[in-house]
Amino acid sequence: MSETALSTPDVPLGEPPAPAGLADFADLARAVLPPEVWDFVDGGSGAETTLVANRRALDRVGVLPRVLRGVPTPRTDARLLGATHALPVAVAPMAYQRLLHPDGEIALAGAAGAAGIPYVASTLSSAPIEEIAAAGGTVWFQLYWLRDRGLVTDLLDRAQAAGCAALVLTVDVPILGRRLRDVRNSFAIPPHVLAANLPAGRDDLAHAATPGVSAVAAHTGEVFAPAVTWADLDWLRERTPVPLVVKGVLDPRDAVRAAESGADAVVVSNHGGRQLDGAPASAAALPAVVEAVAGRCEVLLDSGVRGGVDVLRALALGAHGVLVGRPMLWALAAGGRAGAETALSLLAGEFRDALALAGCADPGEARDLRTTVE
Numbered sequence: 001m002s003e004t005a006l007s008t009p010d011v012p013l014g015e016p017p018a019p020a021g022l023a024d025f026a027d028l029a030r031a032v033l034p035p036e037v038w039d040f041v042d043g044g045s046g047a048e049t050t051l052v053a054n055r056r057a058l059d060r061v062g063v064l065p066r067v068l069r070g071v072p073t074p075r076t077d078a079r080l081l082g083a084t085h086a087l088p089v090a091v092a093p094m095a096y097q098r099l100l101h102p103d104g105e106i107a108l109a110g111a112a113g114a115a116g117i118p119y120v121a122s123t124l125s126s127a128p129i130e131e132i133a134a135a136g137g138t139v140w141f142q143l144y145w146l147r148d149r150g151l152v153t154d155l156l157d158r159a160q161a162a163g164c165a166a167l168v169l170t171v172d173v174p175i176l177g178r179r180l181r182d183v184r185n186s187f188a189i190p191p192h193v194l195a196a197n198l199p200a201g202r203d204d205l206a207h208a209a210t211p212g213v214s215a216v217a218a219h220t221g222e223v224f225a226p227a228v229t230w231a232d233l234d235w236l237r238e239r240t241p242v243p244l245v246v247k248g249v250l251d252p253r254d255a256v257r258a259a260e261s262g263a264d265a266v267v268v269s270n271h272g273g274r275q276l277d278g279a280p281a282s283a284a285a286l287p288a289v290v291e292a293v294a295g296r297c298e299v300l301l302d303s304g305v306r307g308g309v310d311v312l313r314a315l316a317l318g319a320h321g322v323l324v325g326r327p328m329l330w331a332l333a334a335g336g337r338a339g340a341e342t343a344l345s346l347l348a349g350e351f352r353d354a355l356a357l358a359g360c361a362d363p364g365e366a367r368d369l370r371t372t373v374e
């Protein structure tokens with residue numbers, strides 16, 4: 001190499017290259033976040049076997065591309081829950097987003113709205129549901145069943161009044177999984193990050209740092225109802241005028257039961273490996289669920305989705321769409337709303353390319369692709 005080449009590099013020294021894919025945001029986020037916040041986001045439960053299995057299972061799915069089908073630029077838009085969205089993708093519900101960036105949920109909901117995809121607002125959002133709904137496009141509300149039924153009805157009324165287009169009941173958190181990184185870090189939510197949808201003071205335990213204790217686990221143990229039943233789902237279906245989604249099923253029998261109870265969709269999910277360690281990867285559980293529900297409701301997948309090829313894989317396995325979790329928090333931490341917009345535009349571009357390379361004109365055709373498991 002000549003001396004001139006050495007002294008005139010193409011990329012200015014010290015400037016990190018722009019993210020080329022969602023995974024690149026992980027390093028950027030890690031560099032700016034306090035280690036215990038990184039661990040809260042990144043970690044899984046127990047030995048993190050399920051967390052690792054999620055990625056491994058997606059990587060093992062081979063998609064057989066079709067050829068000579070004369071596809072020009074594929075369309076990426078898809079219908080989920082009776083509405084058309086720019087992608088068969090929604091931003092997964094994730095608690096306490098002001099941990100990542102001062103603009104938290106407002107930034108991420110805004111970015112999802114700009115990208116034309118739904119944003120799912122967590123019960124444990126650090127901004128009120130009314131403000132999130134005003135900032136976003138299509139916003140779905142995620143409900144954790146609380147011990148205080150009055151609080152549940154209050155949240156449902158507020159979500160409805162705010163215009164939330166669907167209700168997502170999360171059913172895989174009877175108690176919080178043992179997230180050992182949080183235990184080791186004695187992790188507590190900082191005082192400025194509030195559970196803004198709960199009455200003042202109802203999140204005190206989440207902020208109470210105690211050696212050897214996850215304050216998040218202590219708080220959820222205090223406020224979440226541990227013994228929710230199918231009768232509660234029936235009650236919820238009865239009083240919910242918008243589409244109802246049941247998030248966190250892996251057993252096909254539960255998926256069928258949810259559909260029979262009037263769920264419009266199920267999310268095949270192990271909560272990103274944060275609940276039962278030892279649960280299967282969601283991509284491994286997906287095909288049996290798709291087969292069992294046999295079109296009675298839509299089937300979404302989350303846990304481990306890291307790019308457009310994973311969206312294609314999920315569709316090829318029979319899903320109607322996916323939720324994307326941690327990568328959106330990485331992008332939020334790295335660059336606020338602009339970071340999240342960049343991440344979503346990368347995801348959209350990757351998905352469009354994946355469809356083109358697989359010979360599919362639209363997401364519907366991707367559901368007809370065949371797969372191998374290596």
Ligand SMILES: Cc1cc2nc3c(=O)[nH]c(=O)nc-3n(C[C@H](O)[C@H](O)[C@H](O)COP(=O)(O)O)c2cc1C
Nearest residue numbers: 041092093094095122170271272302303304325326
């Ligand atoms: C930091 C964090 C907070 C989360 N909070 C919630 C929540 O409040 N409600 C919920 O239903 N799921 C929650 N989840 C689970 C996600 O909705 C989703 O199932 C999971 O993140 C998907 O896996 P992925 O992160 O590998 O994409 C959370 C996940 C993370 C990483």
